Amino acid sequence: MFESLTDRLTQVFQRLRGKGLLTQADVEEGLREIREVLLSADVHHEVVRELLSRVRERAVGEKLVESLSPAQQLLAIVRQEMVRVMGGEAQKLKLAGRPAVVLLVGPAGGGKTTTAGKLGQYLRKRGRNPLLVSADPERPAAAEQLATLAQKIGIPFESADQDPLTQVPQILGKAKKTVLDVAIVDTPGTPPGAPPPSFLADLFFLVKPSDVLLVLDALVGQEAIRMGEAFLPLGLTGIVLTKLDGDARGGAALSLPSRLRLPIVFVGVGERPEDLEPFEPGRMADRILGLGDLSGLVEKLQEAGVTAKAEKILKEEEFTLEDFLAQMEAVRRAGPLEQLLSRLPGFARPKEDEVEREFKKMKAIIQSMTVEERRNPHIIGASRKRRIARGSGTTVQDVNRLLAEYEQAKKLLKGLKHGKIPGGKFPFPR
Ligand code: GDP
Ligand code: MG
Numbered sequence: 001m002f003e004s005l006t007d008r009l010t011q012v013f014q015r016l017r018g019k020g021l022l023t024q025a026d027v028e029e030g031l032r033e034i035r036e037v038l039l040s041a042d043v044h045h046e047v048v049r050e051l052l053s054r055v056r057e058r059a060v061g062e063k064l065v066e067s068l069s070p071a072q073q074l075l076a077i078v079r080q081e082m083v084r085v086m087g088g089e090a091q092k093l094k095l096a097g098r099p100a101v102v103l104l105v106g107p108a109g110g111g112k113t114t115t116a117g118k119l120g121q122y123l124r125k126r127g128r129n130p131l132l133v134s135a136d137p138e139r140p141a142a143a144e145q146l147a148t149l150a151q152k153i154g155i156p157f158e159s160a161d162q163d164p165l166t167q168v169p170q171i172l173g174k175a176k177k178t179v180l181d182v183a184i185v186d187t188p189g190t191p192p193g194a195p196p197p198s199f200l201a202d203l204f205f206l207v208k209p210s211d212v213l214l215v216l217d218a219l220v221g222q223e224a225i226r227m228g229e230a231f232l233p234l235g236l237t238g239i240v241l242t243k244l245d246g247d248a249r250g251g252a253a254l255s256l257p258s259r260l261r262l263p264i265v266f267v268g269v270g271e272r273p274e275d276l277e278p279f280e281p282g283r284m285a286d287r288i289l290g291l292g293d294l295s296g297l298v299e300k301l302q303e304a305g306v307t308a309k310a311e312k313i314l315k316e317e318e319f320t321l322e323d324f325l326a327q328m329e330a331v332r333r334a335g336p337l338e339q340l341l342s343r344l345p346g347f348a349r350p351k352e353d354e355v356e357r358e359f360k361k362m363k364a365i366i367q368s369m370t371v372e373e374r375r376n377p378h379i380i381g382a383s384r385k386r387r388i389a390r391g392s393g394t395t396v397q398d399v400n401r402l403l404a405e406y407e408q409a410k411k412l413l414k415g416l417k418h419g420k421i422p423g424g425k426f427p428f429p430r
Contacts, residue, residue, distance in 0.1 A: 027059045033236030042221030044252030054081050079285045086281035091263035091388055096210035099175045099183045106215035107227045108189025111242035111268055115215050116186040117149035118276035131180040132157045135164035136188040146186050153273045176221050195230050215240045218248035225259045253284055321374040324406045364392035365402050
C-alpha cells in the first residue's frame, strides 16, 4: 500500500543521506519534498501544513543526536509527527453494555456490510459472542448480503429491515437473555456526501451504542473527509478505513483523524472476513515511510499460534519462495534507512549496492522457476538447479544459497509462530 509515497520519501532521504550535517537549507529541502509527496498522496493541505510546521520547529531546534545521522533524525521526527497526526496510540472498541451495540454507518459502498462480517469474526476470535443485525429498510438485498455472510462465518444473524426502530430494540432485548454479548448493526448507506438516513439519529438515541464506527473507503483519498463530516452528528466514536489493500494513497489515513477528530480503529485490507486489522498509527507511518511491515508480520505469526485457522494459512509449507521474495522486496525497499533498521533487533544490514545486486540475482533465480517449483521448493533437484541457474544467468551455488536462505527464513517463521523471537539475523541476502 502507498507504494508511490514510500518510493518518493525513500528518494528524499536517499539524497539527504551521507551529509554530515543537516543545515537549515537541508531541512527545508527535505520538507519541500515531503510536502510534495504528502500532497500528491492526497493528504489534506491543512494537515500537511500543520505536520510540516511541527517537524520544522523540532528539526531546527533539536540538538543532533550523535548516534543518528541528521537525515535519520529528520526521518524520526517526521515519523513521530505522522503518528501523532494519526492519533498516537492504537484505539480499542469500548464495547460497553450487554449486549454492547456497535453501529456501522457511512456512505454507500464504503464497506459497512463487509466490515460487519469481519468485525463479527474478529470479536469471536477474541472470545466474544457476536450477533449480526441488518437494519436497512431501503434495500432488501442488503439484509440478504449480511445474512449470507453471517452464515458463511457461522455467526447468528437477525434482520430488522421492516422497521428498524421497533425491531432493533426487540432483537437487543432478546439477545440480553442469551450468551450473545455484542450486536453489530449494519445500516444503509447514502450517496457520498449526503446526510445519513434520518432514522439513524433515532436509532442512535434508542439503542445507545457504545461504538459508532464510520466506515470509509481509503481509495477516495481526502474526499473521505467530506463524506465523513455528514455523519458527525451521529455521535461517531471511530473510523474503519477500508480497501487499504488496494491502490490507496496515504491521504485518508493521514487526514481523517485530525480533520474529523476521530481515531481510526480498524483498517480493512481485503474482501475476506479475516481481512480486518486494528489500526496502528506507528505501523501505518512505517509503511508510508517504507520501513516495511515487520511488526505486522510478527503479529500475524503470533496470532497464528492461537487460532487454528490462521495457523493453517501459516503452516510452514505454505511459506513459499514467492512469499520469501515479497518479504525481501519489502525489506529492500527500506534501503536508505539502513542505519535505522540496523538498530532493530535481529538486523545487520549490508551495503546498499550489494543488497541491490544480491536482490536482483535472487529475484532472477526465483523468476526462472516454475510456479510449481516456487510453491514446492523441495522438488528442486540437481537438474532443475542447473536449468534455473542457466535461465537466471547465475550459478548452481547461487541457487543453493538462495534455497538455504529460504530454509532459514522458514525456520525463523516457524520459531515466531511458536512465540519465539529469534536472536539471530533476519534472513536477508548477504
Ligand atoms: P457498504 O455499501 O458500505 O455496505 O459496502 P459493502 O460492504 O457492500 O462493500 C462494497 C464493496 O467493497 C464490496 O465489493 C466489498 O467486497 C468491497 N470491500 C469492502 N471492504 C474492502 C476491503 O477492505 N478491501 C477490498 N479490496 N474490498 C473491500
Ligand atoms: Mg451494505
